[in-house]
Amino acid sequence: MLSRDQLNPNLLRAEYAVRGPIVQRAQELEEQGRKVIYCNIGNPQALKQRPLSYIRQTLSLLEYPELLNHPDVLRLYPADIVKRAAMILERHPHGTGAYTQSTGIPFIREAVAEFITRRDRIPADRNHIILTDGASKGAQAVLLALLRHPEDGVMIPIPQYPLYSASLALYGGRQVGYFLDERKRWQLSDEILESSFSEAAARGTNPVALVVINPGNPTGSVLPAENVGKIIRFAKRRGLALLADEVYQENVYAQGKSFFSFARAMDEMGESTVPLFSINSVSKGFLGECGHRGGYLELRNVPDDVMAEFAKLQSISLCANVDGQIATYLMAAPPSPGDESYETFLKERDGILSALKSKAEILGRGIGQIPGMSLDVPEGAMYAFVRFELPDEPGVDAASFTPEEKTAYEAGRDTAYCLALLEETGICVVPGSGFGQEPGTLHFRTTFLPPQDEIEQLVGALKAFHIRYVRELTTVRAW
Numbered sequence: 001m002l003s004r005d006q007l008n009p010n011l012l013r014a015e016y017a018v019r020g021p022i023v024q025r026a027q028e029l030e031e032q033g034r035k036v037i038y039c040n041i042g043n044p045q046a047l048k049q050r051p052l053s054y055i056r057q058t059l060s061l062l063e064y065p066e067l068l069n070h071p072d073v074l075r076l077y078p079a080d081i082v083k084r085a086a087m088i089l090e091r092h093p094h095g096t097g098a099y100t101q102s103t104g105i106p107f108i109r110e111a112v113a114e115f116i117t118r119r120d121r122i123p124a125d126r127n128h129i130i131l132t133d134g135a136s137k138g139a140q141a142v143l144l145a146l147l148r149h150p151e152d153g154v155m156i157p158i159p160q161y162p163l164y165s166a167s168l169a170l171y172g173g174r175q176v177g178y179f180l181d182e183r184k185r186w187q188l189s190d191e192i193l194e195s196s197f198s199e200a201a202a203r204g205t206n207p208v209a210l211v212v213i214n215p216g217n218p219t220g221s222v223l224p225a226e227n228v229g230k231i232i233r234f235a236k237r238r239g240l241a242l243l244a245d246e247v248y249q250e251n252v253y254a255q256g257k258s259f260f261s262f263a264r265a266m267d268e269m270g271e272s273t274v275p276l277f278s279i280n281s282v283s284k285g286f287l288g289e290c291g292h293r294g295g296y297l298e299l300r301n302v303p304d305d306v307m308a309e310f311a312k313l314q315s316i317s318l319c320a321n322v323d324g325q326i327a328t329y330l331m332a333a334p335p336s337p338g339d340e341s342y343e344t345f346l347k348e349r350d351g352i353l354s355a356l357k358s359k360a361e362i363l364g365r366g367i368g369q370i371p372g373m374s375l376d377v378p379e380g381a382m383y384a385f386v387r388f389e390l391p392d393e394p395g396v397d398a399a400s401f402t403p404e405e406k407t408a409y410e411a412g413r414d415t416a417y418c419l420a421l422l423e424e425t426g427i428c429v430v431p432g433s434g435f436g437q438e439p440g441t442l443h444f445r446t447t448f449l450p451p452q453d454e455i456e457q458l459v460g461a462l463k464a465f466h467i468r469y470v471r472e473l474t475t476v477r478a479w
């Protein structure tokens with residue numbers, strides 16, 4: 001029989017906290033009949049967010065094109081959807097069951113380029129766009145392509161989304177963490193970037209790229225334009241490529257805040273030498289079509305022969321799935337004024353975004369008032385990275401630990417906390433150690449995706465749990 005230790009050690013090293021042991025335990029509890037509130041993963045439709053009608057109507061016609069000839073089709077579907085589905089079939093006559101060009105269906109790449117131009121008022125080239133099975137595959141393609149030597153590393157934010165730490169482990173690259181400043185709403189500073197770069201170099205690591213997640217997961221923060229510019233200048237100084245994970249670009253809720261893309265900042269700065277890889281997805285925003293696995297990777301400031309290697313890499317897995325490509329097209333080109341489906345689109349989109357905004361506020365304000373917890377109202381994305389304090393454990397001298405022992409000890413503490421929270425309340429969150437956190441701090445990440453009444457319950461249950469948990473830790477037993 002094949003044993004685990006015969007497997008690729010890189011796979012064994014990779015960890016993916018958002019689907020780790022706590023989630024497995026949650027599934028066991030659910031099978032035993034317990035109610036679980038899944039706040040562990042940004043999977044909106046698993047938490048009762050309804051898909052947008054125009055997406056599903058178009059996909060259904062394309063999956064079963066015979067419907068287009070049905071006498072009642074115009075009674076069942078808005079006219080613009082029927083017209084659009086027919087247009088898609090005309091431009092892509094093979095339908096959803098055939099492979100496409102490796103980089104994706106050309107007119108869809110064109111629509112993505114137009115989407116970027118509309119969003120940022122900058123030129124975009126469809127031949128520098130690759131349609132991917134979700135943004136994850138785009139990020140992985142970039143990491144795989146850029147890592148040349150065992151000592152090559154990629155700078156990733158701490159806390160980060162574990163796609164990055166896990167993929168670096170898989171591809172044998174080194175992780176170079178840079179801390180986000182929690183006191184400054186998780187922004188980046190030159191000092192932090194420079195010191196993390198220099199410390200890595202001193203350890204013999206050669207950083208080749210920098211990942212930025214904006215709006216942030218797990219932090220829920222939105223970077224101001226000046227911060228984006230600062231990062232671009234740092235990448236240029238240090239000869240790094242940039243991977244801009246912008247999957248939450250539509251998820252900005254805070255008053256006065258807006259999404260500012262790296263592509264736009266580079267264009268405005270006249271920067272044409274820093275390679276920029278930007279990813280976007282149909283999984284987030286207001287679509288929440290995680291299961292359809294659609295997204296794109298846009299490459300800027302890369303020559304044609306590099307672009308050709310990325311196209312070859314994509315061709316090794318043939319192409320992205322076609323429903324995901326079509327969902328990406330529909331994200332890039334939603335209904336417009338005058339279309340029969342336009343009003344419904346607006347109503348559904350605005351309903352989803354305003355519910356997310358008010359849930360972010362309820363969660364942020366509620367948790368921020370729990371003694372021993374701190375949290376600002378999340379500005380964007382779908383997450384809150386909640387800091388909590390636990391009293392020192394009797395008999396444990398944490399001050400005598402090495403840094404590695406301290407990290408392991410804190411990972412044990414936040415995991416035990418999240419497990420106890422799950423067992424007692426049914427709330428499933430992810431320990432901060434799964435994303436990385438500054439030594440000496442403890443966090444957990446929760447989404448604010450569940451329905452509003454469940455978020456309100458969650459805040460109440462969390463408060464009661466935290467008070468009880470801390471009391472238990474400080475209780476000195478009589479025996």
Ligand SMILES: Cc1ncc(COP(=O)(O)O)c(C=O)c1O
Nearest residue numbers: 042134135136161217281283295
């Ligand atoms: C920051 C970030 N990037 C990428 C992804 C992956 O998205 P996709 O479903 O498009 O692969 C996620 C999913 O949660 C995410 O949070």
